[in-house]
Amino acid sequence: MVTQNTEEIPRSVWYGWGDPSRARPLTEGALEYLRTTLGLHSVDLSHPPVDFAEVHVGEGHLDGEVLEELRELLGDAHVSTDQTERLLHSGGKSTPDLLRIRAGDARQAPDAVLFPGSETDVRRILELCVRRRLAVVTFGGGTSVVGGVEPLHGQLEGVLTLDMRRMDKLLKFDGLSCTATFEAGIRGPAIEAALEPLGFTLGHFPQSHQEATLGGYLATRSAGQASTGYGRSDDVVKSAHVETPAGPLDVGSLAPGTAAGPKLLDVILGSEGTLGVITSATVVIQPLPQHKSHGAWSFPSFAAGAEALRKLRQEGVRGDMPHVCRLSDTDQTAATFKLGGTKTAVLAAYLGLRSQQSPALALFLWEGEARETAARRRRSARILRAAGGIPLGPMPARAWERGRFSGPYLRDELLTRGVLVETLETAATWSQLQSTYTAVRGAILDALAANGGSGYVQTHISHVYPDGASLYFTFLGGLERDGLAQNARVKKAASAAIVAAGATITHHHGVGIEHAPYMSSEIGRLGLEVLRRIKESLDPTGIMNPGKLIPAATAEAPAVGEASSASPQKEKP
């Protein structure tokens, strides 16, 4: 039996990711590669974060009466106005978040951090916040990379962050029906640790897995590295309990299928704390796999590799798809081979001999019973070979699996070395995938070069669907004087290219602050009006996570009351 129980790690350090002592520093070869690729004179450690003592947090605005009331509600131990606690909840883990806090700016820290222990606690907090006009930001692992947990006041008197860490229990297990109900504050490794002795797994492994929570997965519609096999978070959830300012709400059905009207669960999924607080959820779990089988294949180009994945998904025998299915473009593959040491150098040389001079590397992980996994793998091999693939053995996928959660550590070191690094993602149908890839990649490179610097972008597919695939872009550039502006410039160019390509503004990072301006392209003006009405019904005073997901109604957009009488206009022509 394979164990999925990944390592528990401490909550993230204030200036970056996880426990820095677990980070593996960049090798000299990697530094040389950076210098060459980015044309930087230096990639030394010249941009460290400020000293912790120098971070400016500022004072909270809560009056004593409110604090007293909160302490009575939750107990003194679960209401914190401590500077460090507030600093640790002053944002998520986007590159802009890190650039700000590394520079010592935590001025937007919440006025207090609350640690509710139950549905009732949450309900009482919301009642108080409605009454006192305080904004509420729900905080799971705090790993948002799109500004989803920024403690914004909006038009209100103050802002409280609800850290859900105490609500981390397995509430119910139904082995016969393969479902489990968890409190929403449980983190990824704890989910697996609870299920493993029962013989089950959730199989949800986003890169943020070690920090992120179930509630965060659902509130952002996250997808994990094995979601091609196990499904996205929005595929595996059956129901959720939500505390809203308008009262408690149960969405979803415990029935396996229903035709009882619109599915309100799908209104809560992706709502990013703007409608209420998800306090618990029931998910479908799967038997722990008995076996994992690793594979790597090389393709003559990214397009050829993508075509192979499409065929594997569409023409492969039902259920043969690997659980993990990733394809790097030729840039990312070159970096992997360059930085992987002797073994990968041998692979690269071998591929050169087989006339794949700039190959695209695909990594696979099949899970299941040993014999049938082997059979699926053999059947897949026929398709991959016919599509021009060359098998490379299990090593590259094993290496990927070992480092699968360590990417964010790398960013911390890169920033310290004066290298801007950011990621963004989209998804497109198979017929639009290559044009989307080309357009977005080009937009990123152009924007990186806009101030005369040079940049680098690498891309991979990490989720494969019958009708298309995701695209994940990682870009690097020498950090300019105003890193925030530099990052925003590139992000904006990439987002514009995504919208123009008709792809989605986010495949799994969520909307937050960063993608909110693109929601009208994504769902149309009337779609936004529907979202606003839903919010009004559950959060009439607008205390829930202001500024996220739903862009402020602008002068051009009709006021809510007028939307209905406006003459119909074509949306998304």
Added chain:
Amino acid sequence: MVTQNTEEIPRSVWYGWGDPSRARPLTEGALEYLRTTLGLHSVDLSHPPVDFAEVHVGEGHLDGEVLEELRELLGDAHVSTDQTERLLHSGGKSTPDLLRIRAGDARQAPDAVLFPGSETDVRRILELCVRRRLAVVTFGGGTSVVGGVEPLHGQLEGVLTLDMRRMDKLLKFDGLSCTATFEAGIRGPAIEAALEPLGFTLGHFPQSHQEATLGGYLATRSAGQASTGYGRSDDVVKSAHVETPAGPLDVGSLAPGTAAGPKLLDVILGSEGTLGVITSATVVIQPLPQHKSHGAWSFPSFAAGAEALRKLRQEGVRGDMPHVCRLSDTDQTAATFKLGGTKTAVLAAYLGLRSQQSPALALFLWEGEARETAARRRRSARILRAAGGIPLGPMPARAWERGRFSGPYLRDELLTRGVLVETLETAATWSQLQSTYTAVRGAILDALAANGGSGYVQTHISHVYPDGASLYFTFLGGLERDGLAQNARVKKAASAAIVAAGATITHHHGVGIEHAPYMSSEIGRLGLEVLRRIKESLDPTGIMNPGKLIPAATAEAPAVGEASSASPQKEKP
């Protein structure tokens, strides 16, 4: 290559189903079985529908000016106030619908029937109806069995039915991405006829398939007989265009996966025409199967059979599930064997010898490439045998497949013979399946017997999920003097039992009028308030399909404007 292109049939006869000349009359054996089982003295043809000329349709209420405007909008040919046309749109195909119309009562016929030909037509009709305060009922195949297309006025000046039959084209085909975009009025067989030459199938085969439309599938979240393999209608749809009184709305994403906020597509799915008119939709299609393999297995009891299906779904190799997967309880199996002629009598005798005196019959249909289908079938056989199953060869599943769309014809003859027949359905998790089955079956039998008559109920599972299965009940009883009251009594008892069991009020029939009273149990009071707010945003004057899906706000329920300020109350404890 297997063909899925099922037969086009004429639109249904006014008093019942399809083309009566295609009905196969009940055999003498079946009549004898009915007499014995139901304890009826006579099952002769003593309850025919009234003569067509005697049906009371009544006058329409539209003033000439409105009619003139409509004719200008759509052309004379596409606006009908003809008595026959209005009669044909006076309801759906529920047993109460049939009881009423067979007795000559079509008084609730719409004031006119419109046949829009485009999005623009629909948009203009809605504009006019808002202005003139006219209710709009969207009519696809008109096969609702829950009152979903009853032309109710509500509080408005009149009611128009929009028959979508002219909007039946394939708009776009993307073979690479396996998607197709259809106008919503296309019927089941036409969908398959359009896809077959392209090498694809939608694979959606509800019993109503030959009459029903794509728009109807989506508006009711329908599931088909092969949905265990192909997915429900809400699984396969990617996006939809909706015309609403507040304007056009595009929901869903053409991207294969997205994290861009709540999924408004899932607000439109199941909305049953109460929010707008679905005019087109994009669906994921699948390659036509090369081969079909039929199987039948017998189990010592319904519980043992259900346990076998659970194991097949949960323990079977990924993707091994048959596309069609049905299990009859012992009553339904007995009827099948009794009425199936010599061949099934031999099977029954064989099972008696193998000491399955009252067996439960399971039918399977595997689809795919011939060799891998055979392999899936062999692997499944191991699980089914270990669960106590006895294989019966392909014949019973072939017989089922031949008659798969003919059930509704039977109902017409039964009503003529003075036998009440109705169906209802739910779904439950595996751990609640048997208790739900027992409770609902018992409630139906008790209610059938309440007036001293005897009754009969048979049940089957038709959809198998990882976490549970559907339950489909068919009940029969001697028709009482007030058949409508009799039917309502049994339906009410069954619905109460479903709610008490914590199962869903409908697995695939939808809500309509009949299940609307149970929506507050299903989604809670606050959930209903959210639905009402969504409706307000898209249909502020309430013209869309009044009386369906969303129950009228009662005195106890808060008015919409008050919902938000009400103090939180526990929903669905």
